[in-house]
Amino acid sequence: MSNATTGSSRQARPTTKNQSTKPATKRPPGARAPGAAAKKRAPGGRATAATKRPASSRGARQAPRSGAAPGRRAPARASFRSRHPVLTALVPVAIVVAVIATMVLLKATGGSSPGASHPATSADTGTTALPAGILASLSVPTATLDAVGSPASVVPPTAIGGNGAILRGADGKPVVTYIGAEYCPYCAAERWALAVALSRFGTFSHLSGTHSGSADVYPDTQTLSFYGSSYSSPYVDFQPVEEATNQQVGGTYQALQTPTAAQSSLMSTYDTAGSIPFLDIGNRYVITGASYSPQVLQGLSRQQIAAQLSDPSSPVAQAIDGTANDITAAITNVTGSQPSSVASSPAIAAIAKKLGA
Amino acid sequence: MAVAATARATTHPRLVRTWAMAASLALSLTALGIASYLTLTHYSDPAALACPDTGIVNCTLVTTSSWSVMLGIPVAVLGLVWAAVMTALTVPWAWRSSRPWVDRARLAVSGAGAAMVLYLVYVELFRIGAICLWCTAMHVTAVCLFGVVLAARVPAPPGDPGRSAG
Numbered sequence: 334m335s336n337a338t339t340g341s342s343r344q345a346r347p348t349t350k351n352q353s354t355k356p357a358t359k360r361p362p363g364a365r366a367p368g369a370a371a372k373k374r375a376p377g378g379r380a381t382a383a384t385k386r387p388a389s390s391r392g393a394r395q396a397p398r399s400g401a402a403p404g405r406r407a408p409a410r411a412s413f414r415s416r417h418p419v420l421t422a423l424v425p426v427a428i429v430v431a432v433i434a435t436m437v438l439l440k441a442t443g444g445s446s447p448g449a450s451h452p453a454t455s456a457d458t459g460t461t462a463l464p465a466g467i468l469a470s471l472s473v474p475t476a477t478l479d480a481v482g483s484p485a486s487v488v489p490p491t492a493i494g495g496n497g498a499i500l501r502g503a504d505g506k507p508v509v510t511y512i513g514a515e516y517c518p519y520c521a522a523e524r525w526a527l528a529v530a531l532s533r534f535g536t537f538s539h540l541s542g543t544h545s546g547s548a549d550v551y552p553d554t555q556t557l558s559f560y561g562s563s564y565s566s567p568y569v570d571f572q573p574v575e576e577a578t579n580q581q582v583g584g585t586y587q588a589l590q591t592p593t594a595a596q597s598s599l600m601s602t603y604d605t606a607g608s609i610p611f612l613d614i615g616n617r618y619v620i621t622g623a624s625y626s627p628q629v630l631q632g633l634s635r636q637q638i639a640a641q642l643s644d645p646s647s648p649v650a651q652a653i654d655g656t657a658n659d660i661t662a663a664i665t666n667v668t669g670s671q672p673s674s675v676a677s678s679p680a681i682a683a684i685a686k687k688l689g690a
Numbered sequence: 691m692a693v694a695a696t697a698r699a700t701t702h703p704r705l706v707r708t709w710a711m712a713a714s715l716a717l718s719l720t721a722l723g724i725a726s727y728l729t730l731t732h733y734s735d736p737a738a739l740a741c742p743d744t745g746i747v748n749c750t751l752v753t754t755s756s757w758s759v760m761l762g763i764p765v766a767v768l769g770l771v772w773a774a775v776m777t778a779l780t781v782p783w784a785w786r787s788s789r790p791w792v793d794r795a796r797l798a799v800s801g802a803g804a805a806m807v808l809y810l811v812y813v814e815l816f817r818i819g820a821i822c823l824w825c826t827a828m829h830v831t832a833v834c835l836f837g838v839v840l841a842a843r844v845p846a847p848p849g850d851p852g853r854s855a856g
Protein backbone atom coordinates (compact mmCIF):
# COMPACT_ATOMS: atom_id res chain seq x y z
CA MET A 334 0.00 0.00 0.00
CA SER A 335 2.91 2.25 0.28
CA ASN A 336 4.00 2.63 -3.27
CA ALA A 337 1.24 4.49 -4.97
CA THR A 338 2.64 7.98 -4.75
CA THR A 339 6.09 7.07 -5.92
CA GLY A 340 4.90 4.39 -8.26
CA SER A 341 7.16 3.75 -11.15
CA SER A 342 9.82 6.15 -10.02
CA ARG A 343 11.80 3.52 -8.19
CA GLN A 344 15.11 2.95 -9.82
CA ALA A 345 18.28 1.19 -8.96
CA ARG A 346 20.49 3.37 -6.86
CA PRO A 347 23.16 4.96 -9.07
CA THR A 348 26.53 3.44 -8.55
CA THR A 349 29.10 5.80 -7.14
CA LYS A 350 32.13 5.62 -9.32
CA ASN A 351 35.47 5.41 -7.73
CA GLN A 352 37.19 8.40 -9.19
CA SER A 353 40.70 7.79 -8.12
CA THR A 354 42.38 10.33 -10.33
CA LYS A 355 45.53 10.73 -8.33
CA PRO A 356 48.33 10.44 -10.90
CA ALA A 357 51.22 8.15 -10.23
CA THR A 358 54.26 10.08 -9.15
CA LYS A 359 56.95 9.90 -11.79
CA ARG A 360 60.52 9.87 -10.70
CA PRO A 361 63.42 10.83 -12.97
CA PRO A 362 65.45 7.84 -14.13
CA GLY A 363 68.15 7.01 -11.69
CA ALA A 364 66.69 9.06 -8.86
CA ARG A 365 66.26 7.29 -5.55
CA ALA A 366 62.98 7.11 -3.75
CA PRO A 367 62.70 9.16 -0.58
CA GLY A 368 63.63 6.96 2.30
CA ALA A 369 65.55 4.57 0.11
CA ALA A 370 68.49 4.87 2.41
CA ALA A 371 66.31 3.89 5.34
CA LYS A 372 65.19 0.80 3.49
CA LYS A 373 68.80 -0.24 3.30
CA ARG A 374 68.94 -0.58 7.06
CA ALA A 375 69.33 -3.95 8.62
CA PRO A 376 66.11 -5.56 9.82
CA GLY A 377 65.09 -4.14 13.11
CA GLY A 378 66.64 -0.78 12.38
CA ARG A 379 69.66 -1.39 14.50
CA ALA A 380 72.46 1.05 15.03
CA THR A 381 74.64 -0.52 12.42
CA ALA A 382 72.11 0.33 9.75
CA ALA A 383 72.24 4.03 10.53
CA THR A 384 75.95 4.18 10.13
CA LYS A 385 75.57 2.81 6.64
CA ARG A 386 73.55 5.80 5.55
CA PRO A 387 75.15 7.38 2.48
CA ALA A 388 76.97 10.63 2.96
CA SER A 389 74.70 12.27 0.41
CA SER A 390 71.57 11.47 2.39
CA ARG A 391 69.55 14.28 3.93
CA GLY A 392 70.41 13.43 7.48
CA ALA A 393 74.11 13.54 6.75
CA ARG A 394 73.89 17.09 5.36
CA GLN A 395 72.35 18.41 8.57
CA ALA A 396 74.69 19.79 11.15
CA PRO A 397 74.90 17.58 14.23
CA ARG A 398 73.19 19.17 17.25
CA SER A 399 75.33 19.82 20.34
CA GLY A 400 78.16 17.84 19.04
CA ALA A 401 76.12 14.69 18.65
CA ALA A 402 77.38 12.29 16.09
CA PRO A 403 75.47 12.11 12.80
CA GLY A 404 72.81 9.41 12.84
CA ARG A 405 72.57 9.29 16.62
CA ARG A 406 68.74 9.47 16.55
CA ALA A 407 68.33 6.23 14.64
CA PRO A 408 70.00 4.11 17.27
CA ALA A 409 67.98 5.90 19.91
CA ARG A 410 64.76 4.95 18.14
CA ALA A 411 65.97 1.40 17.66
CA SER A 412 66.89 1.26 21.29
CA PHE A 413 63.39 2.42 22.32
CA ARG A 414 61.84 -0.23 20.10
CA SER A 415 63.99 -2.94 21.60
CA ARG A 416 63.40 -1.77 25.16
CA HIS A 417 59.63 -1.26 24.73
CA PRO A 418 58.54 -3.63 21.97
CA VAL A 419 54.93 -3.88 23.16
CA LEU A 420 54.52 -0.11 23.38
CA THR A 421 55.93 0.24 19.89
CA ALA A 422 53.58 -2.41 18.57
CA LEU A 423 50.62 -0.59 20.09
CA VAL A 424 51.28 2.66 18.23
CA PRO A 425 48.48 1.92 15.67
CA VAL A 426 46.04 1.41 18.53
CA ALA A 427 47.17 4.68 20.08
CA ILE A 428 46.49 6.39 16.74
CA VAL A 429 42.99 4.90 16.59
CA VAL A 430 42.26 6.02 20.13
CA ALA A 431 43.67 9.48 19.42
CA VAL A 432 41.48 9.90 16.35
CA ILE A 433 38.38 8.86 18.29
CA ALA A 434 39.29 11.22 21.14
CA THR A 435 39.73 14.04 18.62
CA MET A 436 36.31 13.38 17.13
CA VAL A 437 34.70 13.33 20.56
CA LEU A 438 36.43 16.59 21.44
CA LEU A 439 35.31 18.19 18.18
CA LYS A 440 31.77 17.06 18.86
CA ALA A 441 31.87 18.27 22.45
CA THR A 442 33.10 21.69 21.39
CA GLY A 443 30.27 22.04 18.89
CA GLY A 444 32.12 21.37 15.67
CA SER A 445 30.18 20.18 12.63
CA SER A 446 26.72 19.94 14.07
CA PRO A 447 24.75 17.13 12.43
CA GLY A 448 21.88 18.19 10.27
CA ALA A 449 23.04 21.78 10.13
CA SER A 450 22.66 23.38 6.72
CA HIS A 451 22.52 20.09 4.90
CA PRO A 452 22.48 20.75 1.21
CA ALA A 453 20.27 18.46 -0.81
CA THR A 454 22.88 16.11 -2.16
CA SER A 455 22.56 12.45 -2.97
CA ALA A 456 25.71 11.73 -0.99
CA ASP A 457 23.91 12.63 2.22
CA THR A 458 21.77 9.62 2.99
CA GLY A 459 21.69 9.69 6.76
CA THR A 460 19.09 10.35 9.34
CA THR A 461 20.31 13.01 11.72
CA ALA A 462 19.18 14.58 14.93
CA LEU A 463 17.62 17.98 14.38
CA PRO A 464 19.41 21.08 15.67
CA ALA A 465 17.53 23.01 18.31
CA GLY A 466 17.06 25.88 15.89
CA ILE A 467 14.95 23.80 13.53
CA LEU A 468 12.89 22.38 16.37
CA ALA A 469 12.21 25.89 17.64
CA SER A 470 11.20 27.08 14.19
CA LEU A 471 8.36 24.57 14.12
CA SER A 472 6.59 26.73 16.66
CA VAL A 473 5.60 29.35 14.10
CA PRO A 474 4.28 32.61 15.59
CA THR A 475 0.49 32.85 15.58
CA ALA A 476 0.64 36.17 13.75
CA THR A 477 2.55 34.54 10.91
CA LEU A 478 0.09 31.65 10.69
CA ASP A 479 -2.86 34.04 10.71
CA ALA A 480 -1.22 36.08 7.97
CA VAL A 481 -0.82 32.98 5.80
CA GLY A 482 -4.34 31.65 6.37
CA SER A 483 -5.42 28.95 3.96
CA PRO A 484 -3.98 29.67 0.51
CA ALA A 485 -5.88 28.41 -2.51
CA SER A 486 -2.81 26.47 -3.62
CA VAL A 487 -3.14 24.16 -0.63
CA VAL A 488 -5.52 21.18 -0.75
CA PRO A 489 -7.63 21.13 2.43
CA PRO A 490 -8.49 17.99 4.44
CA THR A 491 -11.53 16.02 3.36
CA ALA A 492 -14.38 15.72 5.84
CA ILE A 493 -15.49 12.08 6.05
CA GLY A 494 -18.83 12.51 7.72
CA GLY A 495 -19.84 13.59 11.14
CA ASN A 496 -22.10 10.79 12.23
CA GLY A 497 -19.50 8.43 13.60
CA ALA A 498 -17.79 8.87 16.92
CA ILE A 499 -14.50 10.70 17.04
CA LEU A 500 -11.67 8.18 17.11
CA ARG A 501 -10.08 8.41 20.53
CA GLY A 502 -7.05 6.78 22.07
CA ALA A 503 -6.81 4.88 25.34
CA ASP A 504 -6.57 8.16 27.23
CA GLY A 505 -9.68 9.57 25.58
CA LYS A 506 -7.90 12.09 23.43
CA PRO A 507 -8.72 12.29 19.71
CA VAL A 508 -6.28 10.25 17.65
CA VAL A 509 -4.31 11.75 14.78
CA THR A 510 -2.94 8.93 12.63
CA TYR A 511 -0.13 9.51 10.16
CA ILE A 512 1.17 6.80 7.82
CA GLY A 513 4.10 7.57 5.56
CA ALA A 514 7.64 6.58 4.72
CA GLU A 515 10.98 8.34 4.75
CA TYR A 516 11.67 7.76 1.05
CA CYS A 517 8.35 9.33 -0.01
CA PRO A 518 8.74 12.96 -1.18
CA TYR A 519 5.06 13.73 -0.64
CA CYS A 520 5.37 12.54 2.94
CA ALA A 521 8.46 14.74 3.24
CA ALA A 522 6.35 17.76 2.33
CA GLU A 523 3.40 16.84 4.54
CA ARG A 524 5.53 16.15 7.63
CA TRP A 525 6.65 19.77 7.88
CA ALA A 526 3.07 21.00 7.99
CA LEU A 527 1.96 18.28 10.37
CA ALA A 528 4.83 19.06 12.73
CA VAL A 529 4.00 22.78 12.67
CA ALA A 530 0.33 22.06 13.34
CA LEU A 531 0.95 19.56 16.15
CA SER A 532 3.46 21.92 17.77
CA ARG A 533 0.44 24.11 18.63
CA PHE A 534 -1.10 21.27 20.64
CA GLY A 535 1.90 19.67 22.29
CA THR A 536 5.64 19.04 22.25
CA PHE A 537 7.83 16.83 20.12
CA SER A 538 11.03 15.26 21.31
CA HIS A 539 13.67 13.31 19.39
CA LEU A 540 12.46 14.38 15.99
CA SER A 541 15.15 13.50 13.48
CA GLY A 542 16.05 14.90 10.11
CA THR A 543 15.93 12.87 6.93
CA HIS A 544 15.13 13.30 3.25
CA SER A 545 13.17 11.53 0.56
CA GLY A 546 14.72 8.89 -1.65
CA SER A 547 17.59 10.01 -3.84
CA ALA A 548 16.32 8.01 -6.82
CA ASP A 549 12.69 9.07 -6.51
CA VAL A 550 10.75 12.04 -7.84
CA TYR A 551 11.60 15.29 -6.03
CA PRO A 552 14.81 13.58 -4.88
CA ASP A 553 16.37 14.34 -1.51
CA THR A 554 13.53 16.56 -0.32
CA GLN A 555 14.72 17.62 3.12
CA THR A 556 12.32 16.87 5.93
CA LEU A 557 11.76 15.46 9.41
CA SER A 558 11.13 11.88 10.42
CA PHE A 559 8.64 10.90 13.08
CA TYR A 560 10.40 7.58 13.56
CA GLY A 561 11.99 7.38 17.00
CA SER A 562 10.27 10.59 18.09
CA SER A 563 7.77 11.07 20.87
CA TYR A 564 4.96 13.58 21.21
CA SER A 565 3.12 14.68 24.30
CA SER A 566 -0.08 16.70 24.29
CA PRO A 567 -3.02 17.19 26.61
CA TYR A 568 -5.32 17.49 23.58
CA VAL A 569 -4.44 14.88 20.95
CA ASP A 570 -2.95 11.42 20.69
CA PHE A 571 -0.53 11.46 17.74
CA GLN A 572 0.24 8.03 16.28
CA PRO A 573 2.79 8.21 13.46
CA VAL A 574 3.94 5.27 11.36
CA GLU A 575 7.01 5.49 9.13
CA GLU A 576 6.83 2.36 7.05
CA ALA A 577 10.28 2.47 5.46
CA THR A 578 13.61 4.30 5.37
CA ASN A 579 14.99 6.13 2.35
CA GLN A 580 17.53 3.38 1.72
CA GLN A 581 16.94 0.61 -0.79
CA VAL A 582 17.94 -2.93 0.06
CA GLY A 583 17.67 -5.35 -2.82
CA GLY A 584 15.52 -2.95 -4.82
CA THR A 585 13.03 -2.17 -2.06
CA TYR A 586 13.16 0.36 0.71
CA GLN A 587 14.14 -1.01 4.10
CA ALA A 588 11.11 -1.54 6.29
CA LEU A 589 10.77 0.43 9.51
CA GLN A 590 7.33 0.17 11.07
CA THR A 591 4.12 -1.70 10.32
CA PRO A 592 0.70 -0.12 10.88
CA THR A 593 -1.51 -1.79 13.44
CA ALA A 594 -4.63 -3.61 12.31
CA ALA A 595 -6.73 -0.59 13.30
CA GLN A 596 -4.50 1.79 11.35
CA SER A 597 -4.54 -0.49 8.32
CA SER A 598 -8.32 -0.62 8.57
CA LEU A 599 -8.51 3.19 8.60
CA MET A 600 -6.31 3.37 5.56
CA SER A 601 -8.19 0.71 3.60
CA THR A 602 -11.45 2.49 4.40
CA TYR A 603 -10.51 6.05 3.53
CA ASP A 604 -7.52 5.62 1.23
CA THR A 605 -8.57 2.92 -1.18
CA ALA A 606 -5.64 3.68 -3.47
CA GLY A 607 -3.30 2.94 -0.57
CA SER A 608 -1.24 6.04 -1.24
CA ILE A 609 0.95 7.77 1.29
CA PRO A 610 1.04 10.05 3.12
CA PHE A 611 -2.22 9.20 4.81
CA LEU A 612 -3.48 11.37 7.64
CA ASP A 613 -6.60 10.65 9.66
CA ILE A 614 -7.76 13.27 12.15
CA GLY A 615 -10.07 11.71 14.70
CA ASN A 616 -11.81 9.74 11.99
CA ARG A 617 -13.47 12.97 10.87
CA TYR A 618 -10.98 14.33 8.36
CA VAL A 619 -8.48 12.62 6.11
CA ILE A 620 -5.65 13.76 3.89
CA THR A 621 -4.35 11.38 1.26
CA GLY A 622 -1.25 12.52 -0.56
CA ALA A 623 0.55 15.80 -0.05
CA SER A 624 -1.44 18.98 0.43
CA TYR A 625 1.10 20.93 -1.64
CA SER A 626 3.79 20.13 -4.16
CA PRO A 627 7.20 19.02 -2.83
CA GLN A 628 8.64 21.14 -5.63
CA VAL A 629 8.40 24.09 -3.22
CA LEU A 630 11.11 22.49 -1.08
CA GLN A 631 13.46 21.40 -3.83
CA GLY A 632 17.08 22.40 -3.35
CA LEU A 633 16.48 23.79 0.12
CA SER A 634 18.25 22.57 3.24
CA ARG A 635 16.29 21.89 6.38
CA GLN A 636 17.59 25.08 7.92
CA GLN A 637 16.56 27.11 4.89
CA ILE A 638 13.07 25.62 5.03
CA ALA A 639 12.84 26.22 8.75
CA ALA A 640 14.00 29.81 8.37
CA GLN A 641 11.26 30.60 5.83
CA LEU A 642 8.47 29.30 8.04
CA SER A 643 8.25 32.62 9.85
CA ASP A 644 8.10 34.68 6.65
CA PRO A 645 4.42 34.65 5.62
CA SER A 646 5.23 35.87 2.13
CA SER A 647 7.67 33.08 1.31
CA PRO A 648 6.50 30.17 -0.88
CA VAL A 649 7.62 27.77 1.83
CA ALA A 650 5.47 29.44 4.48
CA GLN A 651 2.52 29.68 2.10
CA ALA A 652 2.72 25.93 1.51
CA ILE A 653 3.74 24.60 4.90
CA ASP A 654 2.05 27.11 7.20
CA GLY A 655 -1.06 27.10 4.99
CA THR A 656 -1.32 23.31 5.21
CA ALA A 657 -0.56 23.47 8.93
CA ASN A 658 -3.47 25.88 9.40
CA ASP A 659 -5.83 23.47 7.64
CA ILE A 660 -4.63 20.57 9.79
CA THR A 661 -4.81 22.70 12.93
CA ALA A 662 -8.39 23.72 12.19
CA ALA A 663 -9.39 20.10 11.58
CA ILE A 664 -7.81 19.11 14.87
CA THR A 665 -9.59 21.83 16.81
CA ASN A 666 -12.84 20.53 15.35
CA VAL A 667 -12.21 17.14 16.96
CA THR A 668 -10.83 18.48 20.25
CA GLY A 669 -13.93 20.56 20.97
CA SER A 670 -12.11 23.78 20.06
CA GLN A 671 -9.31 23.07 22.48
CA PRO A 672 -7.04 24.72 23.27
CA SER A 673 -9.08 27.88 22.99
CA SER A 674 -6.00 29.98 22.34
CA VAL A 675 -5.50 28.08 19.10
CA ALA A 676 -9.13 27.59 18.10
CA SER A 677 -9.93 31.26 18.58
CA SER A 678 -7.21 32.62 16.35
CA PRO A 679 -8.82 34.32 13.33
CA ALA A 680 -7.35 32.06 10.67
CA ILE A 681 -8.09 28.82 12.49
CA ALA A 682 -11.62 29.84 13.41
CA ALA A 683 -12.36 30.72 9.79
CA ILE A 684 -10.88 27.51 8.39
CA ALA A 685 -12.59 25.34 11.02
CA LYS A 686 -15.90 26.86 10.10
CA LYS A 687 -15.24 26.20 6.43
CA LEU A 688 -14.22 22.60 7.07
CA GLY A 689 -17.36 21.99 9.08
CA ALA A 690 -17.31 20.69 12.60
CA MET B 691 71.76 -11.62 8.31
CA ALA B 692 72.21 -13.87 11.29
CA VAL B 693 70.60 -11.25 13.50
CA ALA B 694 67.63 -10.93 11.18
CA ALA B 695 67.18 -14.66 11.00
CA THR B 696 67.15 -14.90 14.77
CA ALA B 697 64.56 -12.13 14.97
CA ARG B 698 62.28 -13.96 12.57
CA ALA B 699 62.64 -17.15 14.54
CA THR B 700 61.51 -15.48 17.74
CA THR B 701 58.39 -14.07 16.05
CA HIS B 702 57.29 -17.51 14.97
CA PRO B 703 53.52 -17.69 15.51
CA ARG B 704 53.88 -20.77 17.65
CA LEU B 705 55.60 -18.69 20.30
CA VAL B 706 52.66 -16.68 21.51
CA ARG B 707 51.99 -15.45 25.00
CA THR B 708 49.21 -17.39 26.66
CA TRP B 709 47.54 -14.22 27.90
CA ALA B 710 47.23 -12.98 24.32
CA MET B 711 45.51 -16.15 23.23
CA ALA B 712 43.09 -16.04 26.13
CA ALA B 713 42.40 -12.29 25.87
CA SER B 714 41.86 -12.32 22.13
CA LEU B 715 39.47 -15.25 22.29
CA ALA B 716 37.55 -13.67 25.16
CA LEU B 717 37.27 -10.37 23.26
CA SER B 718 36.21 -12.14 20.08
CA LEU B 719 33.50 -14.06 21.91
CA THR B 720 32.33 -10.83 23.55
CA ALA B 721 32.13 -9.17 20.14
CA LEU B 722 30.26 -12.18 18.81
CA GLY B 723 27.72 -11.92 21.61
CA ILE B 724 27.15 -8.19 21.14
CA ALA B 725 26.90 -8.50 17.36
CA SER B 726 24.43 -11.38 17.71
CA TYR B 727 22.22 -9.27 19.97
CA LEU B 728 22.36 -6.29 17.61
CA THR B 729 21.55 -8.52 14.64
CA LEU B 730 18.65 -10.18 16.42
CA THR B 731 17.10 -6.87 17.39
CA HIS B 732 17.73 -5.49 13.91
CA TYR B 733 15.53 -8.18 12.41
CA SER B 734 12.96 -8.30 15.21
CA ASP B 735 12.32 -4.96 16.90
CA PRO B 736 15.10 -2.33 16.80
CA ALA B 737 13.27 -0.30 19.42
CA ALA B 738 13.57 -3.22 21.86
CA LEU B 739 17.31 -2.64 22.39
CA ALA B 740 18.09 -2.41 26.09
CA CYS B 741 19.50 1.09 25.94
CA PRO B 742 18.73 4.37 27.70
CA ASP B 743 17.34 7.22 25.63
CA THR B 744 18.97 10.32 27.07
CA GLY B 745 19.42 12.57 24.07
CA ILE B 746 22.93 11.90 22.82
CA VAL B 747 22.51 8.23 23.74
CA ASN B 748 19.83 6.81 21.46
CA CYS B 749 20.40 3.27 20.25
CA THR B 750 17.19 3.11 18.23
CA LEU B 751 18.05 6.24 16.29
CA VAL B 752 21.47 4.83 15.43
CA THR B 753 20.46 1.27 14.61
CA THR B 754 17.49 2.30 12.49
CA SER B 755 19.13 5.19 10.70
CA SER B 756 19.93 5.05 7.03
CA TRP B 757 23.56 4.61 8.03
CA SER B 758 22.82 1.24 9.61
CA VAL B 759 23.02 -0.39 6.20
CA MET B 760 26.15 -0.57 4.03
CA LEU B 761 25.99 -1.82 0.46
CA GLY B 762 22.61 -3.30 1.23
CA ILE B 763 23.89 -5.24 4.22
CA PRO B 764 22.95 -4.24 7.78
CA VAL B 765 25.98 -3.08 9.74
CA ALA B 766 24.91 -5.41 12.55
CA VAL B 767 25.28 -8.36 10.18
CA LEU B 768 28.68 -7.12 9.02
CA GLY B 769 29.72 -6.93 12.68
CA LEU B 770 28.48 -10.45 13.28
CA VAL B 771 30.45 -11.83 10.33
CA TRP B 772 33.54 -9.92 11.45
CA ALA B 773 33.24 -11.25 15.01
CA ALA B 774 32.77 -14.80 13.76
CA VAL B 775 35.88 -14.56 11.59
CA MET B 776 37.88 -13.05 14.46
CA THR B 777 36.73 -15.84 16.76
CA ALA B 778 37.92 -18.41 14.26
CA LEU B 779 41.27 -16.62 13.97
CA THR B 780 41.82 -16.39 17.72
CA VAL B 781 41.05 -19.91 18.85
CA PRO B 782 44.19 -21.62 20.23
CA TRP B 783 44.47 -23.74 17.09
CA ALA B 784 44.72 -20.63 14.95
CA TRP B 785 47.28 -19.01 17.25
CA ARG B 786 49.44 -22.15 17.13
CA SER B 787 49.11 -22.57 13.40
CA SER B 788 52.41 -22.35 11.57
CA ARG B 789 50.70 -21.14 8.40
CA PRO B 790 51.76 -17.51 7.84
CA TRP B 791 48.45 -16.52 6.24
CA VAL B 792 46.61 -17.14 9.50
CA ASP B 793 48.74 -14.57 11.27
CA ARG B 794 48.37 -12.11 8.41
CA ALA B 795 44.62 -12.64 8.24
CA ARG B 796 44.29 -12.09 11.98
CA LEU B 797 46.19 -8.82 11.73
CA ALA B 798 44.30 -7.69 8.63
CA VAL B 799 40.83 -8.53 9.95
CA SER B 800 41.46 -6.96 13.35
CA GLY B 801 42.93 -3.89 11.64
CA ALA B 802 39.92 -3.65 9.37
CA GLY B 803 37.72 -3.81 12.46
CA ALA B 804 39.60 -0.90 14.04
CA ALA B 805 39.32 1.12 10.82
CA MET B 806 35.60 0.41 10.68
CA VAL B 807 35.29 1.64 14.25
CA LEU B 808 36.73 5.01 13.20
CA TYR B 809 34.19 5.30 10.39
CA LEU B 810 31.24 4.28 12.57
CA VAL B 811 32.19 6.63 15.40
CA TYR B 812 32.38 9.45 12.85
CA VAL B 813 28.93 8.53 11.52
CA GLU B 814 27.44 8.36 15.00
CA LEU B 815 28.90 11.67 16.15
CA PHE B 816 28.66 13.80 13.03
CA ARG B 817 26.01 12.27 10.79
CA ILE B 818 23.44 10.76 13.13
CA GLY B 819 24.19 12.87 16.18
CA ALA B 820 23.54 10.05 18.60
CA ILE B 821 25.51 7.28 20.28
CA CYS B 822 24.47 3.66 20.60
CA LEU B 823 25.83 2.07 23.78
CA TRP B 824 25.83 -1.44 22.34
CA CYS B 825 27.69 -0.21 19.27
CA THR B 826 30.17 1.57 21.53
CA ALA B 827 30.75 -1.66 23.46
CA MET B 828 31.43 -3.36 20.14
CA HIS B 829 33.83 -0.57 19.16
CA VAL B 830 35.78 -0.83 22.40
CA THR B 831 36.02 -4.59 21.97
CA ALA B 832 37.26 -4.26 18.40
CA VAL B 833 39.97 -1.72 19.28
CA CYS B 834 41.12 -3.82 22.26
CA LEU B 835 41.22 -6.88 20.04
CA PHE B 836 43.37 -5.03 17.53
CA GLY B 837 45.71 -4.06 20.37
CA VAL B 838 45.97 -7.62 21.64
CA VAL B 839 46.69 -8.95 18.16
CA LEU B 840 49.41 -6.34 17.71
CA ALA B 841 50.90 -6.99 21.12
CA ALA B 842 50.89 -10.72 20.51
CA ARG B 843 53.10 -10.21 17.48
CA VAL B 844 55.88 -8.93 19.71
CA PRO B 845 58.30 -11.81 20.23
CA ALA B 846 58.19 -13.28 23.68
CA PRO B 847 61.54 -13.17 25.45
CA PRO B 848 63.32 -16.49 25.47
CA GLY B 849 62.42 -18.44 28.55
CA ASP B 850 59.24 -16.44 29.15
CA PRO B 851 57.10 -18.77 31.23
CA GLY B 852 53.96 -17.06 29.93
CA ARG B 853 54.39 -18.11 26.35
CA SER B 854 52.92 -21.10 24.67
CA ALA B 855 54.98 -23.36 22.47
CA GLY B 856 51.91 -24.97 21.08
